[in-house]
Amino acid sequence: MPLGERSPGDKGESRYCGVESEFDGDVPRLLSFNISCGGFDFVVSPLMNPTYRPSLFEKEGNESSVLPFAGSDLILNPSQWSSHVVGKISSWIDLDSEDEILRLDSETTLKQEIAWASHLSLQACLLPTPRQASCANYARCINQILQGLTNMQLWLRIPLFKAEDDSMGTSTDDMTDSWELWNSFRLLCEHRSQLSIALDVSSTLPSANSLVRWFGEPVKAAILNTECFLTNARGYPCLSKRHQKLITGFFNHSVQIVISGKPLHKVLKGSADPATMDNGDNVGCVQNHSLRPYLEYVGYLYQRLDPLPEQERFELGYRDFLQSPLQPLMDNLEAQTYETFEKDTVKYTQYQRAISQALIDRVPDEKASVITTVLMVVGAGRGPLVRASLQAAEETGRKLKVYAVEKNPNAVVTLHSLVKLEGWENSVTIVSCDMRHWVAPQKADILVSELLGSFGDNELSPECLDGAQRFLKQDGLSIPSSYTSFIQPVTTSKLYNDVKSHKDLVHFETAYVVKLHSVARLAPTQPVFTFTHPEDSPQRNNQRYKKLQFEIPSDMGSALVHGFAGYFDATLYKDIHLGIEPSVATPNMFSWFPIFFPLRTPVCVHPGSPLEVHFWRCVGSMKVWYEWCVTSPSPSAVHNSNGRSYWVGL
Amino acid sequence: MPLGERSPGDKGESRYCGVESEFDGDVPRLLSFNISCGGFDFVVSPLMNPTYRPSLFEKEGNESSVLPFAGSDLILNPSQWSSHVVGKISSWIDLDSEDEILRLDSETTLKQEIAWASHLSLQACLLPTPRQASCANYARCINQILQGLTNMQLWLRIPLFKAEDDSMGTSTDDMTDSWELWNSFRLLCEHRSQLSIALDVSSTLPSANSLVRWFGEPVKAAILNTECFLTNARGYPCLSKRHQKLITGFFNHSVQIVISGKPLHKVLKGSADPATMDNGDNVGCVQNHSLRPYLEYVGYLYQRLDPLPEQERFELGYRDFLQSPLQPLMDNLEAQTYETFEKDTVKYTQYQRAISQALIDRVPDEKASVITTVLMVVGAGRGPLVRASLQAAEETGRKLKVYAVEKNPNAVVTLHSLVKLEGWENSVTIVSCDMRHWVAPQKADILVSELLGSFGDNELSPECLDGAQRFLKQDGLSIPSSYTSFIQPVTTSKLYNDVKSHKDLVHFETAYVVKLHSVARLAPTQPVFTFTHPEDSPQRNNQRYKKLQFEIPSDMGSALVHGFAGYFDATLYKDIHLGIEPSVATPNMFSWFPIFFPLRTPVCVHPGSPLEVHFWRCVGSMKVWYEWCVTSPSPSAVHNSNGRSYWVGL
Incomplete structure (x- = not known):
């Protein structure tokens, strides 16, 4: 029983x-x-x-x-x-x-x-x-x-x-x-x-x-x-x-x-x-x-x-289940997807806090009634950030003009209904346009966006915000102001076998969104790529290359690395952040599962011998993709060369 | 120029x-x-x-x-x-x-x-x-x-x-x-x-x-x-x-x-x-x-x-060219194939020497005119061993009765012509039958066969001769009396890439016959499987398992093992042998190229750290196959499980 x-x-x-x-x-x-x-x-x-x-x-x-x-x-x-x-x-x-x-x-x-x-x-x-x-x-x-x-x-x-004393000398002994x-x-x-x-x-x-x-x-x-x-x-x-x-x-x-x-x-x-x-x-x-x-x-x-907890119960069915990451830039999201993500109140509360703080910083109390801040929500979807922005304005007593820019024409229909329903006609202007091509009628004080994926930049936030930066004032700011991706090596037989079951190379060179459960995290995460907005450097470039070395704990023993778990952390504004990197993850937020980068051939790692890993973010004219490889303890192939298996469309 | x-x-x-x-x-x-x-x-x-x-x-x-x-x-x-x-x-x-x-x-x-x-x-x-x-x-x-x-x-x-002094301690240094x-x-x-x-x-x-x-x-x-x-x-x-x-x-x-x-x-x-x-x-x-x-x-x-040399020139076109091994038991050879192999005079000279020696040993000079030795060529093909046997009899002055047993009905046609052409009707009886099923009219003194493949037993000589042993006298002998296969680890980028180009598992789990040229032999060969005929043990069994350890030379440096080169050496009779194992290969014989067993993932080996290899010969009701794997320095998959990719039909 x-x-x-x-x-x-x-x-x-x-x-x-x-x-x-x-x-x-x-x-x-x-x-x-x-x-x-x-x-x-x-x-x-x-x-x-x-x-x-x-x-x-x-x-x-x-x-x-x-x-x-x-x-x-x-x-x-x-x-x-x-x-x-x-x-x-x-x-x-x-x-x-x-x-x-x-x-x-x-x-x-x-x-x-x-x-x-x-x-x-x-x-x-x-x-x-x-x-x-x-x-x-x-x-x-x-x-x-x-x-x-x-x-x-x-x-x-x-x-x-x-054995506790597993020194190098005895490693050939039985058991x-x-x-x-x-x-x-x-x-x-x-x-x-x-x-x-x-x-x-x-x-x-x-x-x-x-x-x-x-x-x-x-x-x-x-x-x-x-x-x-x-x-x-x-x-x-x-x-x-x-x-x-x-x-x-x-x-x-x-x-x-x-x-x-x-x-x-x-x-x-x-x-x-x-x-x-x-x-x-x-x-x-x-x-x-x-x-x-x-x-x-x-x-x-x-x-x-x-x-x-309720959230864990809700996510039970997703445990160790591989999903393809969304491509919200190339594809238009569906109503159900918007609906699900809009329920993440923790996320929007963080945004509202960040916007409130930015409004207070930009407009002193004594000028609150004379200065109107221009805020543009780029990628407004069905409007949750528009709502958060207006609530922040109300909360802080600042005057706000909002542009809601959205490239998905279906979401724009919903936006119009929302504005009418809420009576926001005087403060919100809806723009049905891709932010990369929009000719803005005026410049913005604040750009607000929620373009981040599980690995931060993997839904092309950098490319979108670079396009939007044109209509940001010289002293304007972006919320989020920066974001960083993180990885850590993991053992995960279950996911490895699921990837392998497809019997092709493509699936071994694809990153997956997955609620990690039957996973051994072998070392603390390390930062990979950071993007900052606005970016004023003349050599602005969204290609990245990072070499990382992981050490597994000396008393762990050897372990098999099946791939890398990926996360992000974003600074919305000053000390207000948002993210899923385990050590600082925002509690009770459910919009993002981690990402998983598999290895074609699992790599055995030993304490005292570092795991050296390389990640690239590559940018072509039509797409962005990652490549990755291991060089120590033994070199792997470079995965996903030229984005042949997995890429995000521009 | x-x-x-x-x-x-x-x-x-x-x-x-x-x-x-x-x-x-x-x-x-x-x-x-x-x-x-x-x-x-x-x-x-x-x-x-x-x-x-x-x-x-x-x-x-x-x-x-x-x-x-x-x-x-x-x-x-x-x-x-x-x-x-x-x-x-x-x-x-x-x-x-x-x-x-x-x-x-x-x-x-x-x-x-x-x-x-x-x-x-x-x-x-x-x-x-x-x-x-x-x-x-x-x-x-x-x-x-x-x-x-x-x-x-x-x-x-x-x-x-x-560097000459490439001790373990300095191996992480550059270059x-x-x-x-x-x-x-x-x-x-x-x-x-x-x-x-x-x-x-x-x-x-x-x-x-x-x-x-x-x-x-x-x-x-x-x-x-x-x-x-x-x-x-x-x-x-x-x-x-x-x-x-x-x-x-x-x-x-x-x-x-x-x-x-x-x-x-x-x-x-x-x-x-x-x-x-x-x-x-x-x-x-x-x-x-x-x-x-x-x-x-x-x-x-x-x-x-x-x-x-002429032979090398003839073989130029075969260098590093992968061929599937013959399956002469399951398939019937074609005339062209017989024609080519019959030209290998060195091989038949060795057989003739072995048969002569055996005839002399079995029949003393004084009884040469009264005793008729019964010799059965099992797998007679188009008759080269029949000729060698008759020549040995003539050379030694022994009386000989030859049965030529052949299962390929096409070759039997040629055999009949040959016997008529040469006037051998009195001494040669042709039997059109698989030796495993033949009911012989009398027992043999000597069984002569040429059923060996590049890897010795890989054309199922053991199974065929086990079947023929029934009609060998208690004190009868087999030529060859035993044979052994050998392997050695090799680097061979060319063959590895040729195997890989098929982009499937099957080709990585197949053994190939190949004239090895662009190959680095990383360690001396070691014996794998030995078969002896006749085999009187009651537990006679043609399954085999062998574990081998190879050490690469201490001053070689590390090397990549793409697979194993395989050879054989056969003892025809007493000290008369025949084979392609490089250190004792019979000169100027061209019937066999080496065999090559690939590895799905090449293994890097280092001096001082042995390469441990396992080979199995597995026998089912319909087929015989090999499985192989590496367990040190790191374990590979067991290749060709259940003969799923490569097997020899019984």
Whole structure:
């Protein structure tokens, strides 16, 4: 029975909790004991008698006898198998043994068991941890198997382990960092999306920085050994604060918990710990399952989770979902798009604050009644900045003449209605024109625009505002006055596989707007390109080139960079800013998700060896585009040469 | 005028020699001096006045004036430009300068000059050496340019330099090994085939092992500075033995020589060195070109080259040309194919020697007249092994009964004609049958077969001979008695680009038969799979798995592995072998070219850090295939999983 119900809309799998069991030929009894009595949702159980060896089996002339599987699809129907059993592949297999017989037996058994699991429609099988760091033959076999699997996931069991003292000298040793084992295995298996991870959590946890990496990897289950648990004052199992934090992270990333091991806490019968749940629906057999207190503790942690804030709940469906960035200059936005973005009150409040401050600065109180400030909203859309400007004027008692310049003729229709509806006819002039070509009847004190994309300049704000600068007074100002893009390297298996699934170069050379969730941020962000408005330099040029060096934390261990997360921060006016760069992000603003620049070939980075990255903003006569590459630790290709795959039309 | 004529059929470009010159606005005079008078074939010359800077040019308001190019297509027609001039891009450019103005000027100039060279249909432009090891912006620009170039080659000028003491600690310094610079540049440029190398040769040469690498790279020109030259007893320029050897290597790999620098040898006028060529066709102005003695010395080296052996000449057209391996089991060979292979007398001589030795060993002299040996040629084709067997019998005076088993019904027709023609009716029985299914009327003393491919077992000799083993006597023997495949890691830009040009995965997961020429062999070969016949083990199994570790020489420097060259060696009988493994290859045999296994992503290897490679031979019910991968220094994908791209039909 699930651990609990999360906020509506959360489809995470983490509300199910499983239990690892020994081989049992009587599967119905196994399920009845663990599920009906124990309260678990599923059982991770061996499918095959562990004494079976194909080479012995053949020798005994058993050609006609059946393989020693636990149960069949007549004993339990496929839907029961599928919803309650995760197949545990025989743990004796060793595909990289020096012993050829053992190696061949292992391959035969692995293929037989997975074929059987697939026949039963199991959702997943748990693969034993590779016995050596050198696991090429195991990976080769799994890769062959994955090629033919359609629905089933394979969970590779990986101990959550990293030696603290991971100096350069010991890096060739086996298993100083289990992430390396995972990384080799999945690279050999071509990064296939059906290969995922079951993390074996023990009582000692590696550094917080090294744990971060796993949240960018496809972890589907965390196996909690009973040895992880401490004992609370009343004798019940509980977890350390660090373990609790980790489990909370797992819950938030749809990772299922599996309890494993022998019961180590003798809980008095009938005296349930008040801190843990007891739904009362297990009367009759609850006392019989000795792992139940662990499940109850996990359920307690689950139910203690903070509810998701409304905005997060709204964005759940967008998590790790790749979207093409808007091209509002080349394409005209639709009403629905305007509608959505206009609801971002936090954003317009910031604009209104910036405009108010600018009005006060430009017009002293004593001249408020004589000076009329000319404000032009360039890219007015359906008018939200017109409204913010008028409210700022009212708030500050300044006189304001507003020009609302908009190139989308459909939005202009709405603007006219709005002006009429609100009675703004005297203060607002609507101009149906591209700001780059408009011949303004007078010059402006203030240009207000909202042309920024997730990466700041990626919707061509610089080019548009350069065009509008002609009709700004010599001492006029622009809101925003500047903006900067930021990037950071990330691990994100999910997004990498989604990009790869298109099987072409174009998708690897495209930037995506995406609500990043299953992502490991490997280093703090760094600024990339900055644009300032107005820009008076005679060599004004919107091409940019930036070289960046990222260092991953020394205790993180190595990590795989699948690409770069991009953000922006904009200064609207003086200290009033607006943006999504994580360390200074404007709270409760929802207009922008981050941007993601993928790498065609993921790059493995190591502590102490910087990741050197280059980003270019290139400008042609018809389009603007980015190119990017890595030069250290090893050079990549320059991505998106000449904007061949991804560009923004001028 | 060319340095000389090589053997017919050699289309190498290396018979042309160029000269590097300063900027000269008068191109006809420049060509007349260097080509008509100097005797050179082409001039490497700047196209643009070296004082030109775009930013200054614009400032001077020269919008309407022409760019300061040397000459135009009216002064010299395009075919003259194309055949006599290699454009030398302005050497002041620095695209990775910290100075933004210089960087932008450099980009503008680079693009203007290459556009101009392309307009003139030049065959190549010489790009200046990157000024820093960090050359991402330069590479990005060249990559953009290459995307639009159709015919012109760009030669990146790279000094032939490697510090001797290249310990791990100094490897991050700039330019301890100029190969690293090239490698970064071409990886950033996506390995494009129009980007090639002009090596700047100086008086000091790096280690022989480090030079090897360049023969797998696209070196198109070697620029010999006059400072490279020594002075012979008569005051004429000459080269050290090591330089001579290098130049010979260049000649054999179609690398053109370019003479550069100031004349440093004052050769007495009119007293041509007898050791050098003097064709006498330069009367009138020969004395005026002070670099002529260097050209004459290079011509002397060229003419001194050993002529190509006949077999090499025959194989010229196959050099570095990818072919799909034959599938003689699944497909029936054509008459032309039989015809070609039957001409390999060396091969059949080895077989005849092996059969003779076996006959003598099995039948003592005293029983030669009473014992008839039963020999079965399995896969008799059009009969060359039948002939070799009968000749061996005659040579040794043994009595022989031959069965010629052949599954190709077309070849069987030819076999019948042959037997009739030669009058072999009494000793030869022709069997039209697949050896795997034949029910033999008696058992054989000797099985003779020629079922080997370039990689030994890759034409399924093991599977065929396993099928034939049924009708071999208990003490019978097989010729060949065993065979082993070998691989070694290679650099081969040419083949990598040819594979890549197909733009699909299938071609990167296919093995090719190829006459390897522009290849750098990075480490000695190592054995992979061995098969022995007859094989009596009850666990007989033709699946194989081999893990190999290659170390590149410590003084080689780093190198890029594009894939693996494969070979075989077969023991026919006792010490009589036959094969193409380079260290023991049978001389003058032409039936097999090596095999090439590509890597989807080339792997950079470093001395002291082994390259770990895995090869599998997998056997299914309908096909046999190989899988392969690299696990160190970084894991690759397992190639050709389940034989999805490349397999041999059973």
